[in-house]
Amino acid sequence: MNPAKMNPAKMNPVRSGWLVAAWSVWALVGCSTGEELDPAEGAMLEARSTLERDTSPDVSDASYGTLIADNNAFAFDLYHELATGSDNLFYSPLSISVALAMTYAGAKATTKAEMAAALHYSLPQAELHPAFNQLTLELDSRNIAPHQTTEGDDKSVRVSLVNAAWAQQGYEFVPTYLDTLAVHHGAGVKLLDFSADPAGSTDIINAWVAQQTEDKIQDLIPDGALDSLTRLVLTNTLYFYANWATVFDTDMTHDEVFHAPSGEVTVPTMHGSLDTAYAEGNGWQMAELPYDGEKLSMTIILPDAGRFDEIRNGLTADWFTQSSAAMQHGDLDVSLPKFRFTWGTTSLKPALEAFGMVDAFDGTRADFSGMATGEQLYIADVLHQAFVGVDESGTEAAAATAVIMFGNAEPAAELIVDRPFVFLIRDVTGTLLFVGQVTNPTAS
Numbered sequence: 001m002n003p004a005k006m007n008p009a010k011m012n013p014v015r016s017g018w019l020v021a022a023w024s025v026w027a028l029v030g031c032s033t034g035e036e037l038d039p040a041e042g043a044m045l046e047a048r049s050t051l052e053r054d055t056s057p058d059v060s061d062a063s064y065g066t067l068i069a070d071n072n073a074f075a076f077d078l079y080h081e082l083a084t085g086s087d088n089l090f091y092s093p094l095s096i097s098v099a100l101a102m103t104y105a106g107a108k109a110t111t112k113a114e115m116a117a118a119l120h121y122s123l124p125q126a127e128l129h130p131a132f133n134q135l136t137l138e139l140d141s142r143n144i145a146p147h148q149t150t151e152g153d154d155k156s157v158r159v160s161l162v163n164a165a166w167a168q169q170g171y172e173f174v175p176t177y178l179d180t181l182a183v184h185h186g187a188g189v190k191l192l193d194f195s196a197d198p199a200g201s202t203d204i205i206n207a208w209v210a211q212q213t214e215d216k217i218q219d220l221i222p223d224g225a226l227d228s229l230t231r232l233v234l235t236n237t238l239y240f241y242a243n244w245a246t247v248f249d250t251d252m253t254h255d256e257v258f259h260a261p262s263g264e265v266t267v268p269t270m271h272g273s274l275d276t277a278y279a280e281g282n283g284w285q286m287a288e289l290p291y292d293g294e295k296l297s298m299t300i301i302l303p304d305a306g307r308f309d310e311i312r313n314g315l316t317a318d319w320f321t322q323s324s325a326a327m328q329h330g331d332l333d334v335s336l337p338k339f340r341f342t343w344g345t346t347s348l349k350p351a352l353e354a355f356g357m358v359d360a361f362d363g364t365r366a367d368f369s370g371m372a373t374g375e376q377l378y379i380a381d382v383l384h385q386a387f388v389g390v391d392e393s394g395t396e397a398a399a400a401t402a403v404i405m406f407g408n409a410e411p412a413a414e415l416i417v418d419r420p421f422v423f424l425i426r427d428v429t430g431t432l433l434f435v436g437q438v439t440n441p442t443a444s
Contacts, residue, residue, distance in 0.1 A: 012100040023162050027185040044204075047167070047189040049182035055137065057184070062309075063123055067131040070120040071097050077120070082349040083312065089387045090343040090400030093236050094161070099236040099401035101132055102163060102187065103379065105180045105362075106371025111359045120353035129184035136186070137159050145291050155243035155292040155394075163187035164204055166233040168194050173232075177371045185245055193320055194230035196427040202226050205233060209400045212237035214397035216387040218304040225404060232375055240397040242291035246274040248392035249334075259305070259336055267337045274334065277327035283307045286323055287332055291394060299324065300336070300397060336390070344385035354380060363408040376408040 037223050043328040075093035075310065083089050097119060105113050105125065121128055144157040163185045167173065169192065181187040192201040209220045217237070226233070248270040256269040277288040281303045290297040303311035349361060359365040366378035386399035 001255060045169075045191040046187045047178070047191060049179050049184075049188075051179050051183050053186045054130065054183050057137075059127070059131050060136045062128045063131050064134060064293045066123055067128070067135065069317065070122050072320070074120040076315055076317050076354065077319070078348075078351060079315065080313070081354055082346075086274060088339075088341050088343065090341065090397075091346075091384055092397075092401070095236045095238045095386075095399040095401045096348065096382070096384055098132060098136075098161070098163065099234055099403050100382065101128065102165070102181055102185050102234045102236075103368075103371075103403045103405070105418050106174070106177045106368045106377075107195070107360065108367040108369050110365070111367040112259050114357045114359055118352055118357035120324060129180055133186075134183040142293065142295050153243070153247055155247075157242040158239065159242075159294065159296070160212070160237075160239040164208065164235050165189040166192050166201070166235065168192065168231045170230050171372070172374050173372050174370060191416055194226055195197060195228045197228040198228060198230060200221065201230070204404070205235065209235065209237055210404075213239045213387070213398035213400060214241075214396075216399045217385050217400040220383060220385050221343060221402055221404075222383075224279045225381065225383065229406040230380075230404060231372070231375070231407045234403040235400065237400045239340050239397065240395070242296055244392035245290040245292055245294055246272060247394070248272045251337070251390045253322055256337075257337070261308075262352070267339075269335055269337050271336050274332060275329060276332050277324075278332050279323060279327040281326075283325060284323075286326075287334065288328060289334070289336075298390075305307070336359070338391050340389035340391075342385065345383050346385070348382040348384050349379075366408075368405070371405075377405050378408060380404045380406040 026209075030340045068334060071093060074097060078091070078093055078096070079089075082091065099240070100115070100119055101121070104112065104119070104121060107115050134400045139161055141156055141161045142159045146154060146156040148154055163181070165187050166183055167189045173189075181189065190202060194201050202223065202225065206219050206221055209217050216239070221233075236339070244375070249272065252271040253268050255266050257264050258269075276290060279286045283309075285300075285302045285304075287300050287302075288297045289300065301311070301315070307406075353361060363376070363378045366376065368377040370379060381404045383402045383404070384399065386397070388397045389395070420437065422435075422437045423434050425433045432440060
């Protein structure tokens with residue numbers, strides 16, 4: 001199959017199924033100046049499939065259930081890989097899975113097999129991407145417009161999962177890969193010039209991420225992460241805001257002791273009573289705190305004093321499924337600390353390599369020929385950052401993932417001057433001004 005060239009001047013929208021449109025960068029940062037682009041002046045070219053996103057994907061209940069179970073298995077695998085210390089931790093396994101699914105769509109051979117095993121993608125490609133699409137569309141249905149309850153509380157729910165791809169101008173990608181991004185992941189391909197201005201491209205992507213996450217995710221991609229070898233960056237953002245179904249009374253919040261691993265700390269602690277699902281087992285308690293609409297909830301797993309490491313080390317998707325299924329509704333008095341923190345930006349490359357996803361990061365072995373057929377591509381890094389804030393009214397959370405794809409350029413030649421050499425100083429005309437040799441640099 002001929003690759004589709006991401007050059008707007010040469011693109012054939014009929015043959016490739018793609019067209020180019022101007023993408024307005026209202027609040028994004030300009031490539032070279034670092035100044036905010038005016039909405040009337042700033043525009044970015046976007047390659048967009050003529051195929052629309054499938055808003056009614058044909059996904060069987062079995063495939064959908066498999067995707068959710070697989071995602072949860074990956075979530076707990078990643079938890080055990082990341083939760084190696086006593087520090088706070090927060091991440092979005094869904095954001096990571098979606099971003100890497102867009103990458104996986106172009107993987108072949110051993111690269112594809114290793115990614116499938118590491119990420120728990122047990123569905124074939126033809127079923128995986130429609131299932132992710134259905135999950136995203138279902139999450140969209142969780143949104144509840146701001147409204148006032150009979151108790152006088154203002155409540156709402158917002159869940160926003162957005163994908164975008166950022167490609168090097170003029171680079172060639174396989175048309176069917178680009179169509180997969182559009183049809184199943186709703187991702188257009190925004191054209192940047194990483195080769196000429198990697199720093200400005202970084203600013204644009206980071207500003208877009210901040211915009212999608214209500215400024216909760218800042219500087220997802222650190223300085224220097226992108227360079228002239230960058231060919232594609234696949235991004236996912238997930239923003240979440242939800243009021244509790246039963247809000248906590250601010251008058252009942254008091255400073256209380258929290259028994260942290262490093263010692264006791266004093267923290268504002270919320271108190272409330274509600275009818276909710278609850279269970280307890282050997283060394284743990286579990287409770288569900290529902291959000292407005294009761295389609296979404298926070299589940300608290302509270303190990304007994306002195307048994308945190310033991311209980312968390314035993315957490316698996318199967319354990320969680322069985323334990324949560326045992327919860328029963330009843331009256332529950334809750335004391336919960338307020339908290340707010342950001343985790344990352346963190347590279348997920350070590351964790352993914354530990355899961356056996358190795359070839360994808362190797363410039364000599366990676367096979368993403370389903371993505372691009374010319375230059376060999378590989379994953380340079382997978383970056384993730386997440387934010388969470390919990391208070392009396394509810395929860396705000398955000399996460400973003402970036403998969404950075406590099407081209408496998410020829411290795412740079414080396415000049416290691418560690419032996420006698422000849423040198424010349426010359427003018428641009430070719431005139432030799434000086435000639436010399438050095439056999440011992442320490443001699444004067």
